[in-house]
Amino acid sequence: MGQTETTDGETSILAVVVHLFGLFYSVVGAGIVYLLASDEFTKTNARNALNWHIFFLVVATILGGLALAGLGGALGALLVLGVGVLVLLDTAFCIWATYKAVDGTAWTYPIAPEFV
Numbered sequence: 001m002g003q004t005e006t007t008d009g010e011t012s013i014l015a016v017v018v019h020l021f022g023l024f025y026s027v028v029g030a031g032i033v034y035l036l037a038s039d040e041f042t043k044t045n046a047r048n049a050l051n052w053h054i055f056f057l058v059v060a061t062i063l064g065g066l067a068l069a070g071l072g073g074a075l076g077a078l079l080v081l082g083v084g085v086l087v088l089l090d091t092a093f094c095i096w097a098t099y100k101a102v103d104g105t106a107w108t109y110p111i112a113p114e115f116v
Helices: 012-036 038-067 073-102
Strands: none
Touching: 012 038, 012 073, 038 073
16 A cells, blocks of 8 residues: 556546545545546545545544543543544645645555555
């Protein structure tokens, strides 16, 4: 799981914006681009974004669900803090992946397992 670079020096617009789609449309945006992409660089970027957003959605749902389930006190506050940190990571990772795609590199999101 490393970084993939374009071979022809050209970057697809979709390969760049798929990471930003994830900020606003999560799994749906990255999934649609992944399904429709014919260019390998775009598909790789969409796969990386999709893997991250699936992971993000699962972890945020678990942490948020536990926090809402009545776990109060310090544990509840810690769970809410965890969701906040996850949202900050999501924003930072999506911006960094967009930057790397503009640079011609398909960046693999850290800590995200490969689902796709």
